[in-house]
Amino acid sequence: VGLGVMLVLAVGIVAVGAEWVTGNASLIVLGVMLVAVITIIWTAFVGGLDTRRALAPYGLLKPGILWLSLFFLAPLWSMLQMSLSSKQNRFDFFPTFSWEWSNYSTAFGDYGAQFGRSFLYAAIATLLTLLIGYPLAYVIAFRGGKYKAVLLGLVAVPFFTSYLIRTLAWQNLLADSGPVVSVFNVTGLTTVLEALGIMTNGQIMNTPASVIGGLTYNFLPFMILPIYVSLEKIDVRLVDAAMDLYSSASGAFRRVVLPLSLPGVFAGSLLVFIPAAGDFVNAQFLGNPNTTMIGNVIQDQFLRQLNFPVASAMSFVLMAIITVSVLIYAKIMGTDDLV
Amino acid sequence: MSTVENAQQRTGRRLVNVAAVFGLLYLFAPIVVIVIFSFNKPRGKFNIVWQGFTLDNWASPFADKALTDALFVSVRVALISSVIAAVLGTMIALSLSRYRFKGSGAVNLFLVLPLTSPEVVLGSSLATLFLSRGVDFGYTTVIIAHVMFQISFVAVTVRARIRGFDWTLEQAAMDLGASPQRAFWRITFPLILPGILAAWLLSFALSIDDFIITFFNAGSLVTFPLQIFGASRVAIPPQINVLASMLLFLSIALMVGALLIESRRQRMIASGTVKRKK
Numbered sequence: 001v002g003l004g005v006m007l008v009l010a011v012g013i014v015a016v017g018a019e020w021v022t023g024n025a026s027l028i029v030l031g032v033m034l035v036a037v038i039t040i041i042w043t044a045f046v047g048g049l050d051t052r053r054a055l056a057p058y059g060l061l062k063p064g065i066l067w068l069s070l071f072f073l074a075p076l077w078s079m080l081q082m083s084l085s086s087k088q089n090r091f092d093f094f095p096t097f098s099w100e101w102s103n104y105s106t107a108f109g110d111y112g113a114q115f116g117r118s119f120l121y122a123a124i125a126t127l128l129t130l131l132i133g134y135p136l137a138y139v140i141a142f143r144g145g146k147y148k149a150v151l152l153g154l155v156a157v158p159f160f161t162s163y164l165i166r167t168l169a170w171q172n173l174l175a176d177s178g179p180v181v182s183v184f185n186v187t188g189l190t191t192v193l194e195a196l197g198i199m200t201n202g203q204i205m206n207t208p209a210s211v212i213g214g215l216t217y218n219f220l221p222f223m224i225l226p227i228y229v230s231l232e233k234i235d236v237r238l239v240d241a242a243m244d245l246y247s248s249a250s251g252a253f254r255r256v257v258l259p260l261s262l263p264g265v266f267a268g269s270l271l272v273f274i275p276a277a278g279d280f281v282n283a284q285f286l287g288n289p290n291t292t293m294i295g296n297v298i299q300d301q302f303l304r305q306l307n308f309p310v311a312s313a314m315s316f317v318l319m320a321i322i323t324v325s326v327l328i329y330a331k332i333m334g335t336d337d338l339v
Numbered sequence: 340m341s342t343v344e345n346a347q348q349r350t351g352r353r354l355v356n357v358a359a360v361f362g363l364l365y366l367f368a369p370i371v372v373i374v375i376f377s378f379n380k381p382r383g384k385f386n387i388v389w390q391g392f393t394l395d396n397w398a399s400p401f402a403d404k405a406l407t408d409a410l411f412v413s414v415r416v417a418l419i420s421s422v423i424a425a426v427l428g429t430m431i432a433l434s435l436s437r438y439r440f441k442g443s444g445a446v447n448l449f450l451v452l453p454l455t456s457p458e459v460v461l462g463s464s465l466a467t468l469f470l471s472r473g474v475d476f477g478y479t480t481v482i483i484a485h486v487m488f489q490i491s492f493v494a495v496t497v498r499a500r501i502r503g504f505d506w507t508l509e510q511a512a513m514d515l516g517a518s519p520q521r522a523f524w525r526i527t528f529p530l531i532l533p534g535i536l537a538a539w540l541l542s543f544a545l546s547i548d549d550f551i552i553t554f555f556n557a558g559s560l561v562t563f564p565l566q567i568f569g570a571s572r573v574a575i576p577p578q579i580n581v582l583a584s585m586l587l588f589l590s591i592a593l594m595v596g597a598l599l600i601e602s603r604r605q606r607m608i609a610s611g612t613v614k615r616k617k
Contacts, residue, residue: 003442060434061446064427064490071487072453075464082467094470132365135358143356151363153594158366160590161373163548164567165583168575169369172376220366249348270455278457281550285571295459295551302463302555312467315460326455 006058008036010069014077076319083312095309103313111297111314118293119321121208122276125215126223129272130265132216133223137264138257141231155224163218167285170214174205174286181205206288214282222271230264231257266333274322294318370587377580396577400585403578409566410582416478416562417546420485425539427486428493429531435494436501453491461488462555469556476558484556485549489542496541500534 012033044055083103085095108115140151158166174180181204184190193199198209234257242252280295294314302311380393401407431450435443453461465484466476474480508530512522550564557565567579 003440006442054440057434057438057440057443060430064431064494065446065449067427067486068449068453068490071465071468071483072461075461075468078468078471079460079464082471132358132362135355136362139356139359149598153598154363155366156594157587157591158370159544159548160587161370161583162564162567162586164550164564164571165373165579166369168567168571168579169372169376172372173368217365217369220362224362249351274455274457278459279551280459281568295457298459298463299554302466308467308470311463315463319456319460322455322457 003058005036005040006062006065009033009062009066010073012036013066013070014074079312079315082308083316085309087309093306100309103309104317106310107313107317111294114292114294114297115317115321117291118277118295118318121212121215121293122273124212125219125276126269126273128212128216129220129223130269133220133268134227134265137224137227137231141228141234142236152225152228155221155228158221164281164285166218167214167281170210170217170286171205174210174213176203176205178205205286206291208287208291210286211283211291211293214286215276215279218279218282219272219276222275223268226267226271227261227264230261230267234260262333266329269329270326274326277322278318373580374584374587377577377584379577379580381577396581400578400581403576405561406563406566406570406576406578406582409561409563412561413547413563416481416485417543420482420489420546421539421543423482424486424489424493424542425535428490428538428542429497429535431490431494432497432501433531436498436504437506450491450494453488454495458488458549458551459555462552465552466555476556477560480556480558481553481560481562484552485546488549488552489545492545493538493542496538497531497534500537501531504531 012029040055040058043051081097082095084100085097086100086103087095136155140148140155144151172178181190181202184193184199184204185202190199190202193204194202198204198207200207204210238256238260239252242256243249247255277293278295280293280299283291283293283296298311298314298318301307301314376389377396378392378394379389380391380395382390396402431446434440435446462484465480465487469476469480504527506527509522509527512526513519517525548564549562550568553562553565554568561569570576570579
């Protein structure tokens, strides 16, 4: 009964929230939900302690699950509906549903470049956070000693300042007369970086490099913390055992430590890749018009052009691509546990 | 045991340490810049190039009224939403770790979904729902949106903290005649409270710093991040850096305080001065 009632309530609330049903039909749905609530209260009231115990988990879940159903699931449905809508004439503020598939072809046709760029930047940023974050997590976990807590605290310190302010600070750092460019000029790295195409005209600000650098920076702690957690769990004696069996230090790392830390790497990459792919703050603050990502386009279409259907279509495609790639990635890494 | 390491191993060891130090420096560079530039005396409207040292900004941290107002809006939103999310999320976490029941796998998956969706998608889809229902954007919509993404964070954090909790303690209390309610509030709740508080703090911080989801659902309401975003196009007052530095020092002080209290308590428990509270 508990599960049944919860499902009825969740489906009901999504149905009403997302306007599957309107007018009288929604009254009927609300009626059914009311009956379901009365049934469960009645069952709990009539039944003994055992019944009440069996119903308890559902009772605890209900408020939170219903909140998520109404404000997470129902919106996804509205968004899907919106992505197939169109404005009937130029003066319409609000589009009507009309199986308008052309929104999707606009999304891909006009903004394919931004999609590609988003996933490319997010992938590079994920790789960079892994390269920078793994050694740091490793040192904290195995060589931190009594300073472990302090070092972990240091990793979390960037979270104590606002995300936007952190990103703005990179404008100061990467400015043409700023410290980073000066160091590059003095050491002669500028020529090397220009040859590699990372810098253009002695600038690093407003290039793909600065956007990727910003993404890498902002999501780095999300990579470090899960890797640290999985490294921390490793029994150091396993490494000793490998060494006793004449494994080299690097061999012990490759065949013992690394495989055991993969769940952390997996969780970390998701925590970096997903927000990075949808981000628009870094591209806005650190990029140029040629480095815009899909988040910028969605935000612009939705909030400035008020072109809700195309924005919805792009959001939906973004979500679909991310979900599929996460599933494939989970298959490759052989993990089922996401959290 | 490898007590003797050869030169090659030592070099490798040092390289990893150097990489770690580099990582920490990278994490701290912008933070240092934020604090330094809070002492800058900018000539134009943008606080980007260093002009000279001044204490004026610290003497008048609340000089920018719009910024201060926005900060208070953010604190209010964060307080309300994190309390709601802490209650709802803890209930879910309790239900998932305390009971075995049909459908718990599905609930688990459902909880993770908001965490694995990009914020643009969460923000724009919720805004679509509000638009289609004709809801006015403002405080309510922002709080609803924040609670939506905080619930999952709270549920996952609290569940991780109470994994391995000894539920027989509650059973024992009931065997001694406590009602289920009394057993929960007197035994279980005090023991899981630190986990709940940690989750509440996390969701408070997430709310105060959230930009993308808020951007879609705020209407004319201006939160702290929204104010900074708006300002970044027109003028960046140094007060932004002052307020950010203040928040930074406050959080560091809180964290250090919590660490000190915790280690002191551990020592006292170890030496038997205080007994662990029942």
